[in-house]
Amino acid sequence: MNDDQPRDKKAKAYIPRKMTQARLANIALHYLDRYASSAQNLKRVLERRVYKASLYHEDLDVQVAHGWIDELIERYLRSGLLNDLAYAETRARSLMARGSAGRVIRIKLMEKGIAPDIIDQALKALEEEHPDPELAAAIKLARRRRLGPYADPTKRDDKKDRDMAALARAGFGYDMAQRIVECDDKDELEDLLNPPAHNFS
Structure with a gap:
């Protein structure tokens, strides 16, 4: 095979179709069928598709296409499709x-x-x-990453600094990280995560 010969068939498969208002709406609906999205996120997705199409179709008026996007977003917000x-x-x-x-x-x-x-x-x-969503999130991270009392008891002392760092990287403050890492009993954390229901009967 001559290396100088372009792979026309493979290359053509990646050329986006010309963008029309109807096609843009189909792309939007297909995206929303697969993913939850905010209005601004959907707008960015559609603008990227328009940009890619414009690289191959010089007659595509990008500003007009952006107007189509704005109309779609407004329509979907009114209908509740976007919320x-x-x-x-x-x-x-x-x-x-x-x-x-x-x-x-x-x-x-x-x-x-x-x-x-x-x-x-x-x-x-x-x-x-939840009465304390920050604490709940920290406990769930500790459980998932085996931090603090969820870790192997024989390795806890060696892991304390790393566990504190893991919680800090996840956005938790020092006091919250210390509360999790220094806790001796994971059941105590689980009780905080799932407080018992009160029976008032």
Whole structure:
């Protein structure tokens, strides 16, 4: 095979189709069918698709295409297909379950284009679900990463500094990290994570 010959068939497979308003809407719906998204995140996704298409189709008016995107976003917000508050609450809950501190959750939501007031509402919702979401997240991270009392008892003393560092990297303050690492009994943390229900009957 001559190395100078272009791989035309393979190359053509990666050339994006010309962008139209209908195609853009199909791309948006397909994306939303697969992923939860904020309005700003979807806008960025569609703008990237328009940009890639413009590299191969010089007659594509990028500004016009951006107008199509704005119309789609507005339509989906009105219909409820996009709901930044619902997205933020779901994403915040998921991040907390994985052991992300509040400040990390805030940053990740900001990266998705969520407005500060909506982020505040999402974090407030976490407080309504758990009396101390920061502690709950720290315990869940400790459990998942085997930090503090979740670690091998024979290695705990050697791991303390590394465990503190792991919690700090996850966004937790010194006091919270120390509380987790210095705890002697993981059952004590589990009780804090799942407080017993009160029977008032």
